[in-house]
Amino acid sequence: MNEPTRLRSLLLSSMIPRLALLITVLSIALFGLSFHFIVKQTDKLQQQSVDGLEQDINYIVNDTTRQLADLAANDIIINALVDLEQRDNYLPMFFRSLNLTQAESVEFALFDFAGKRIIDKNWNATLPESLSNAWRQQTLGSSNTFSSVSKYGVLISVPVLLQGVAEGALVMYVDSLQSLLAPYPRLTNQLVTDKEGNVLFSSEPTLIAPGIDFSDFDTKGYATKQASWANLNLYSVKPTITAYREIAWTGIVLVTMIAGFVFIILHMVSMTGALAERTLSQLYQGIKNTLNSEDKKPLVEEKQVEAKELADIRDAFDKLIWDLTEVSLSNEQFSNVIESMGDMLVVVDQNNDILLSNKRFDDFCDSQYGDKKSILKSITHKLASIQNKELKHFSVKEGRELYIQWTKTSLWDANGNIRGDIFVGSDETEQRSLESHVKVLTHAMDEATVSIIISDIKRIGQPVIYVNNAFEALTGFTRDEIIGKNCRVLQSNETNSEAINDIRNAIATREPIETTVLNSKKDGSHFYNRLNLTPVKINGEVTHYIGFQQDVTQQRQTEKYLEEAREKAEESARLKSSFLASMSHEIRTPIHGISGVLQLLAGSELSEEQKHYLSLAKFSIQGLLHIVNDILDFSKIEAGQLQIESSPFDILESLENLQSQYAILCQEKGLALHFHFDLQGFHVVQGDDVRFRQILSNLLGNAVKFTDEGHIEVTTSIKQNADDTLSLLCSVKDTGIGIAQDKQSTIFDVFTQEDLTTTRKFGGTGLGLSISKQLCELMGGEIKLDSVKGHGSTFSFTVKLEKADEDLLKPSYPPSTAKRTKGKKHKVLIVEDNDINQVIVKQHLTGHTTLSAKSGLEALEALSKMKVTFDVILMDCQMPEMDGFEATKRIRSGEAGARYVDIPIIALTANAMKGDKERCVNAGMDDYLSKPFDAEDLIEKVEYWASTEKSLTVYSDFSL
Known part of the structure; x- marks a missing residue:
């Protein structure tokens, strides 16, 4: 067999081709990036050069213009245009000292307002006519500075101003832009040309000479950058070879770096291979020394090329795993299975000694009384004759009973002999608890x-x-x-x-x-x-x-009964309201008769005794009327028919009127009356002036009634709330008899006074405070009492108001375009069914012509048949046959003739319930006079309406 390749050789042969490709790609990328960077830097440098050239020209022109302007404002120059005789003495010396630029040849001249040169310094300029006319028109004609940079040179003129008008001009001329810009340092070769391409300035005259046409210059091999300034073109010209020289130097540096990088990488790969080879060899020797020296073949023969060290390690590990797996695999897997069981497991021999138990069983025993052996003995005893049973155990750790379902199975050996028992315990506690909980819930729902x-x-x-x-x-x-x-x-x-x-x-x-x-x-x-x-x-x-x-059938029936009862109660309230309105009318009518007769008597000659009796009768009438008004107001509140108005009124005027009214009563009883105001500037407010005065009048009346000595103090303040509304706080403090503590809780109840002796001594209905309390609540406030028996009382109340403009205050009557005729006798039709009231009204109107009718039908007949034309109608509302409402509607519809369709109609009625005012307005009446009334009010309204033409908008701001 061939010897396997060494690890170091494999690493080198694998890494070198990849390394070469990586270095090649990296080198190309670095060279490309370097070239791009140098080109960008060259372009940036040229842009900086062009920007610098533009800044230089700007600076030269602007700075020179500024210096010339400073010279033009010099007293010497200005005096030279005025002092014609003496200027030749000092002006030449002054001009010879002028030096504003670094140019070698600079010409200055001072011209008068006609464009004639007064004096100059080296002035030899020969300018084209267009340029001469341009600076004269701009500077002498328009009093503005002028600057020009062209092939004719640089010319700058500023006006010499006397009282804002050019009286002359100071002019500087340089024959070329080259002489002005030459002293400044340059980043690159810079050019300035005019629009025709003539070179006016060149930082490298040897390369591009001033005065030539720039289009004749061969830009091949040069990088150029252009910008515009005024009527000039600015250029930066740089040889392209400069960039390539920089790239060459950069390339040498990059090549050197890449070569060093390659050397380092090769050395590192070689060292790494050697280190890996040495490490694996040592590992192999260590594993081999721990194994048997007997040769064993591997399970699988590997034919793939691999490092010798790795092959040796694989062989050694194959042998080690082969030997160890046979011994430990079955025990390890069995142990894992037992420990992963969710149930408790314990295996005992025939002597009930524990052979094996899992962690669940051990934890279970730890939570019980006694040791593991005694617990197991109890379990084996209870399952001696049966295979499974649920047993109860008490957990010391959890403090509750556990329900465990135990199952017993015999332990057999390989020969079929019983060697012991296997006990498996399943915790059923949660299931039993859940079943019990479900039973409780089901029972609760069932019952x-x-x-x-x-x-x-x-x-x-x-x-x-x-x-x-x-x-x-x-x-x-x-x-x-x-x-x-x-x-x-x-x-x-x-x-x-x-x-x-x-x-x-x-x-x-x-x-x-x-x-x-x-x-x-x-x-x-x-x-x-x-x-x-x-x-x-x-x-x-x-x-x-x-x-x-x-x-909820019974509840529905009850609601139906309650609804019917509510409707009946509302019907009863309506009947009660109607009854009270009728009674008010019936009571007010005779009161009006009595009051009218008393007023007529007051106008006749009476003795002092008769005048005294008459005053007593008037006082009684006022008391009776006050009682009727109290009962009527209470009935309105109870029936829900009392409306709170909202209109602008002068609260300071209302308070001052009340102060004047009660000052006389207090003076008669020897009491001091003090009013204190803190209105925060809110004199005119939006609210119900009538009801406000009614509340305060009730409290003042009680204070005067129940105070025999001392003083009465009224304090009124207004504060602005966060929502921009106003809260009025008013208190009435007296030094009277006071109210006992046990009576204060019921003092605001209906028909309630402190005791019967009060009623007997002072009189009254006991409705004033109840009405005041409910009026306060209807106006968004409340009323309170602070009193000590025998030491006086303090009643405090609050109401809600809103801001109002003083311009919104309404006059007593609407404005009219018609002129009144004072003292004119008017014709008045009195429609009244009560004979006494007819007599009273006629007597009050003795200064006018009057005619009476007892019903609406008689009034219509009189208006239709009589030739005389009436100026105003006084119409009673409650009359037999035809009431005043129906009669008014018919008059407005034309049944009495076209001449009476717009006749002023004033309601005369004793009605004062909610809806009466609306009925009068809807019927077409113009004004309202409630019985009993004063003769002055009657006369004033009759004379107003009889002598004033009606406007298109009907006046309906009645006061009930």
């Missing part, structure tokens, strides 16, 4: 008082798989009758189809749903079923729905 039904939505038809006892009691269906069927058997023809569709959509989208449906029992009777369907997920997928059912 639940709520009907439970479960359906499998993954199966066709979504059949019911479980119902509990409550379901059977609720529906009358047994488990056998419903399981396997769809729950739609509970539906009837009267079941709401929308509810059924909602249930189907919820199941289709796997969402929960709670609804009430009308279902049928087994006997056909109906019941309302409150159904709560909940999806059940297994492994993230909804597979079942569990439904909880509840019979």
Whole structure:
């Protein structure tokens, strides 16, 4: 047989061809990258050279222009244009000292405003006419600087300014660009040409001379870079051979590096092969020394070429594995199988001595009382006559009982003799616990008082798989009758189809749903079923729905009864509201009669005693009217008919009016009244001024009533909230009788005062504070009390307001374009069914012509038949035959004639409930006057409407 090749030789023969190819490819890539880098660097250098040339020209032109401009602003130059007699003394010396550039020949001249040269320095310039005209027009004509770089040279002119106007020009001229740029260092050969290609500057005049045509220059063998500046072309010219020289030097360096790299790689491969050969040989000798010296053939003969060292190692390992596998394979595999068992395993001989046990059995014994031998003895004793049995064991570690299913099997040897027993234990604790848990849950569901039904939505038809006892009691269906069927058997023809569709959509989208449906029992009777369907997920997928059912028939009936009761209560409230409105009308009508008569008496001659009696009667009327208003307001609140208005009002004006009103009452009782304001600048606000004044007036009235000495203090403040709304806090503090602690909790209740003695001594209905409390709540606030019996009380309340513009405040009446005629006698039709009220109104309007009618029908007849034309109508709302609302509608529709379609109509009514104002507006009335009213209010409204033409927009801002 041939001797195998050495490992070192194999490594060298395999690596050298690959190494040669790698070095070749790498060398080509390096040379290519180097050439590309040098070309890019050459191009970058030329670009830098062109940029530098552009910067130099810019600098020369701009810097020279700046210096000339500084000279033009010099007092010597400016005086030279003014001081014609003395300039010859100092100007020549000044010009001889000028030196602005590094050029050898530079010419300067000063010209006057006509373009005539005044003085110069070496000025021999012969310029073409176009260039001469260009700088004169730009500098002398437009007062701007001028610069030109061309084949004629470099010319720069700046104006000499007097009061912003060019009175002359300072001009510098250099005959060529070459002389200006020559002193500057250059990176490459640089050229400047004009648009025709004439060379104006060359950094290498020996290569390209200034003045030649650049197109005549042969650029072959040169790399060029071009840029434009103004009307010039800038070039960078560099011989291409320079780049190749750099590449040559780079190539020598790269070749040297590659050669060294090759030498190092070859040396490393050789050393690696030798080291591997030596290491494997030593390994082979070590393995061989541990094995028998007998020759054994390998299992498989290898014919492939391999290193001798590796072949020796393979032979040695083949022999070693062959010997060891026969001895240890079966024991190792058997041990692994036993240890990997999920059950406990123990093998005993005929004397019950342990031959073998796995780790699971050892861990089990560690958790029990006693040692392993005693535990095994107990197990073998209990399984002495049977093959399997479930035994209970107490785990000390876990603190609970374990259920182990033990199985016994005889141990046979190779000759068929019994050598012992094999015990296998399976832990059934979790399964028993789960079974117990399931039994508890099933029992709980079976005995639940709520009907439970479960359906499998993954199966066709979504059949019911479980119902509990409550379901059977609720529906009358047994488990056998419903399981396997769809729950739609509970539906009837009267079941709401929308509810059924909602249930189907919820199941289709796997969402929960709670609804009430009308279902049928087994006997056909109906019941309302409150159904709560909940999806059940297994492994993230909804597979079942569990439904909880509840019979809510009784609840539905109760809700129906409650709805009927609510409707009856609302009807009762409407009847009550109507009754109160009627009573208000009936009470206000005689009160108005009494009040009117008292007003008429007040206008007659009376004795002092009669005037005193009259004042007492007026006071009684006001008290009676206050009681009626309180009862009416409370009824409005109770019936939900009180509306909170929102309109701009001057809160400071309202407070000052209340202060003036109650100052007289306090003065009569000897009380001091103090008002404190902190309105934060919010004088005009948006809210209900009437109800605000009503709350504060109630509290002030009580304070005055229940305070005999001391003072009353009113504090009002406004703060702005985060949502830009306003909160008004107002408190009324008195030094009166106070309120006992045990009475304070009920002081805001209806018809409640502190005690009966208060009622007897002070009078009142006990509605004021209750109404104030509810008004505060309707206005988004609250009212509070702080009082000590015998030491006075403090009532504080808050209401919500909004910001308002002062321009939004409405006048008492809408603006009119018509002029009023003061003292003019108007014709007024009074439509009123009450004789006393007719007399009172007529007496109040003695300054005007009046005619009365007792119903709407009489009013229509009077308007239609009488030739006289009325200026205004006073219309009562509640009248027999035809009320004021119907009469107004007919007048507006033209039944009284076209001349009365737009006649002003003022409502005279005792009605004050919610909706009365709207009814007046809807009927077409223009204004509203509530009974009882003052004579001044009546006269003012009549004279206003009778002498003012109606605008297109009906005035409807009535105040009830």
